[in-house]
Amino acid sequence: MPRKVKACTSDTKWTTNKEIEFIFAMGNLKPVGINKHLYMDVITKRLSKALSKNVSSENNWSYLRTLYNLEELEKEEKLPFSNEQMEFKLDDDEYKYYKILSLKKVSLKKPSSAELSSDNNISLDGGLTEIVDSMGKL
Known part of the structure; x- marks a missing residue:
């Protein structure tokens, strides 16, 4: 109660x-x-x-x-983190990766079981292997 x-x-x-x-x-x-x-x-x-x-x-x-x-x-009282403003810089490798993703407009969704059972040989990683391989060529 x-x-x-x-x-x-x-x-x-x-x-x-x-x-x-x-x-x-x-x-x-x-x-x-x-x-x-x-x-x-x-x-x-x-x-x-x-x-x-x-x-x-x-x-x-x-x-x-x-x-x-x-x-x-x-x-x-001190802040537990830095509150200074600084210029943002994206690492070149990260930039290349995101640029390739945006150019190819690759879907990162997991393939359905019907797509996997077909003879299309779709990879489980949704095409990321191809993108990562192409990054090495840049």
Whole structure:
């Protein structure tokens, strides 16, 4: 039987118990950076479960703003990947392969069993062997 969950409004006081549960709900999640909204959703669900109340993420964000300067933390957070723009360069071998595919308009679909049973000697790779062989001639 589902338990009853009380509503929690944004003007709810942050009691010591609620603060402790909030810290536990945060666990190893930092609500800053590229995944901040995903992490806050997890924190909100954990806190709601621990308090048996619906807690809004807006309430959690406003509480965090009283504890930390979130704007400064955002500036300090590093992206887990490079975000620099650079010129795209396709490798010559890849370019030749895709150029041949577009010129020959080869279908990469798997042949049907009827096509395989006929005496047409259709290869299972859909003609890719011919394309790869022709790439060596370029």
